[in-house]
Amino acid sequence: MALSSVKSLSMQQTPLGRPSFVNLDPKYKCLECRDVLRDAVQTLCGHRMCEECAFKVFEKSSPLRCPGNDETCVPTLKKEEIFRDPSARRETATLPVYCSNKDQGCTQEMQWKQLEEHILDCDFKSVQCVYEPNGCGIFTLKKNLEDHLQRCEYRKEPCFFCKDDVVIVHRQDHESMECRKILIDCPNGCGIAERPREDMKEHELDCPKRPFHCKFSNVGCDFTGSKEELEKHDQISFDHHLQLTTLYTASIDLQSMEIQRELQDISESRHNLKKTNDQCLQEVGSLREEMEVRKRAIKEIKLQSVALAERMIHMERRVEDCARKNTVEKQGRDLQGLRDGQINLSNRLTRLEQNGLYGGDRQSIGDNVAGILQNHDRQIGLMDIRLTELDLRLQIQETTSFNGVLLWKIRDYTRRKQEAKNGRTLSLFSQPFYTSQFGYKMCARVYLNGDGMGKGTHMSLFFVVMRGDFDNLLPWPFQQKVTMVLMDQDTGTNRLSDTFRPDENSNSFRKPQTEMNIASGCPVFVSHTMLETKTYLQEDTIFIKIEVDTNGINPP
Structure with missing residues (x-):
């Protein structure tokens, strides 16, 4: 199969990847890229290239020469003279290669086509810890993975107190902040100690030392204390609270004015945007109408085909071989003249036979005239054939277009x-x-x-x-x-x-x-x-x- 057809029909026989070969024979190297043959093709002179390299060769300027560049090479490289090489593809797939994990310690050798399957189970391939979702970023060899998993600090173990599964490295944070069952003291220092955290939350609601915030905290007062302290604070801080409230109100008024100005700007922008949007809608409408008109007038452009593999057969019908119409008419007049001459000769022969001229020579004269007539018949036959051929060529010429x-x-x-x-x-x-x-x-x-x-x-x-x-x-x-x-x-x-x-x-x-x-x-x-x-x-x-x-x- 020629090169122009190989691209669509090629059987992918060359394995993927770029392995390290045990001993790569030069005959399995591409003459163009000097690397191992991939999806090998062969020239008419027997040289081999990668399929992709063969296509790249024809992107160069003409005339093209075979990369083999020796006395056995064809003078000019042609696409239709490059063929798929199934034998080379099979042999390439069986070349001995090293495992891709050779640098990690794997010493096995196998055929190239077996490499991908081997790598899936190779003990020396690098794998990521299964506790990666918990935060472990360690990569280790497959054969060492089990040992790592047993020691990984990102594995989960049950909490000693609440029995929930907790990542080991986060255990301390869990106990100090989240564990429901761990015993803790009251954070307010009321003297109650060693209660589970979940019970301590209920205690905090009724704790006598629970802190209270000033009811004017939203305007800037940051006082915090017990219930009694809070009442005393309210009595002695009246003026302070009034001042904070006044300042807060003033700031609210300023913010309100700013908001009004922003709303006014937004309203103007909204009006301008609405105006612009209406104009865009009109333009989109007109463009859509124009597009519909073009859709009715233009077909979807089809992809051009790749160059065909077959070479064209030779055409014999050439315009220069077609006779002109006046030539055919002239041949017809000549033929008619020959026919008229035959009729005249036939009439003369008849008169000679009837008149009996020349006595005993009558038979010889008749023979001579008959020979002449036979010769004329042959010439007329040849002229009929020639006239038929000229008629055919004239028909071809008359149907030939000269306006594109x-x-x-x-x-x-x-x-x-x-x-x-x-x-x-x-x-x-x-x-x-x-x-x-x-x-x-x-x-x-x-x-x-x-x-x-x-x-x-x-x-x-x-x-x-x-x-x-x-x-x-x-x-x-x-x-x-x-x-x-x-x-x-x-x-x-x-x-x-x-x-x-x-x-x-x-x-x-x-x-x-x-x-x-x-x-x-x-x-x-x-x-x-x-x-x-x-x-x-x-x-x-x-x-x-x-x-x-x-x-x-x-x-x-």
């Missing part, structure tokens, strides 16, 4: 599609057409049963640049916009089309070095389900139109 537009009628759709399914005729080519009399030469190629990602489900349609007589006078690469259309035979309003502009870096649009360049187009142009409706298929016939934008082409 091809209208292709494909008859017997059902039979041709079945032949494509059976592998007999995978694709069909149209007659050539031109951007002008001395312009680019082009044709179309169709896969009725699909190609690549569209095989079996879609019709694939491609555009091909051909080698012409005036290529040396034309600008390259080919840069004209191409539109491919499936014609609507029902109402004429539901044409399916795909438009693309050539990629200047693609070999498909450079100056042809062979009869045809590699085709470019759409492998999923239209599904069989949609195509095989009366809209596009009638009387077992479909019509395909190719339009090439001829603007900007300066005639030679």
Whole structure:
């Protein structure tokens, strides 16, 4: 299978990762990256590269040479002459490698394809402590994990007092702040001691030494004391409390004024934002209407296909071989003249036979005339064949387009599609057409049963640049916009089309070095389900139109 098809069909046989090889034979190294072969492919001259490296080679400027660079190499490297190498892929997968945990002490060796499975159970791989959610950040070797777990300070053990599971490193904090059952003294110092924390909370509500806060604490008084002390404080701090209240009220008034100003600013901002929002809504509405119009006019752009693997067959129909109409008419007049001459000779022979001229020489004269007539018959037969051939070529010439537009009628759709399914005729080519009399030469190629990602489900349609007589006078690469259309035979309003502009870096649009360049187009142009409706298929016939934008082409 050629390189252009490998990318989509490649079987991933090379294992992942970059292991350390026990002894890597140079034959398993890529000629391009000098690393181990990954998904190996082979050139026509027998050299091997990674599949990805092979694609990168063709990103370089032409002409391309094989990286092997010896006398056995092909003169020019071509995509269609690079193939997948299943044998090398299998051999690469069995190369002996060291365990990835060699630096941690693992001494085992195994085949590359077995490395991933080995690493899952390797005793020397680094693993994280299972108590990581509790705060342990230790990584250790798998074989030492059990010992670590038994000593890890982030494992949980039951509290001595409340029996709740507590992380060992947090045990002291738990006992000093959270444990319900631990015995503690009254925090107010009332003399009650050694009660469980959960009972001490109830005691604090009725504790005679429970601290009380001044009822003016919300305006700034920070006094705290017993109930009796609080009453005395209220009596002697009346003026202080009044002063605090006045200051607090003044600050509240200032804050209120600030809030009013902020509310006014917010109101103005809200008004401006509402105004801006209304304008945005109007603009969004107009944009939405414009988008809807464009959606009705533009189809979703389809992805361009990857370059096809097959090379185009050679086309024999050439415009220069087509006879001019006046030549055919001249041949017809000559043929008619020969026929008239035959009739005259036949009449002369008849008169000679009737008159009996020349006596005994009558038989010889008849033989001579018969020979002449036979010679004329042969010439007339040859002229008939030549005239038929010229008629055919004239028909081809008369159907050739010189305005960049091809209208292709494909008859017997059902039979041709079945032949494509059976592998007999995978694709069909149209007659050539031109951007002008001395312009680019082009044709179309169709896969009725699909190609690549569209095989079996879609019709694939491609555009091909051909080698012409005036290529040396034309600008390259080919840069004209191409539109491919499936014609609507029902109402004429539901044409399916795909438009693309050539990629200047693609070999498909450079100056042809062979009869045809590699085709470019759409492998999923239209599904069989949609195509095989009366809209596009009638009387077992479909019509395909190719339009090439001829603007900007300066005639030679």
